Amino acid sequence: MEYRYKSYQSAINSQIVLHTNEGCGIRSIARILNISPTTVISRILKISAGLKRPYPIVKGNCYEVDELFTYVGQKKNRICVCYSLEPKSETIIDVVVGRRNKTTLRKVTETLVLSDAQRITTDKLNSYKDLIPNKIHSTKLRGI
Structure with missing residues (x-):
């Protein structure tokens, strides 16, 4: 046919x-x-x-978490794309789309924290302080 x-x-x-x-x-x-x-x-x-998480989360690894902003339709309809990656292999671990709030960020950081991550590096967004324990959380300056 x-x-x-x-x-x-x-x-x-x-x-x-x-x-x-x-x-x-x-x-x-x-x-x-x-x-x-x-x-x-x-x-x-x-x-x-039909997409699945692209990479298994390995216990004890180091990860980076960041977010970027875009909009849907009109610029006033901003959305946040939050993602985590494993920096050695540059493999994306997880991606979540939503508003820039703790709920969206928690969806990405929670599984990393539960995986006994050795270190989770983020930018200096204050919301991360409440989501990631201090002993494994580190921050980086933009552009470095």
């Missing part, structure tokens, strides 16, 4: 991932693949729902 619409082709998801990795936006991907932007968004949501 051959489908008429390109969005039903079997390789469309891998093409969306490829273009997303190259930094293309929703409209660019839609234009390149000749499908609607709404279809691109729904496919990205389906792909992201």
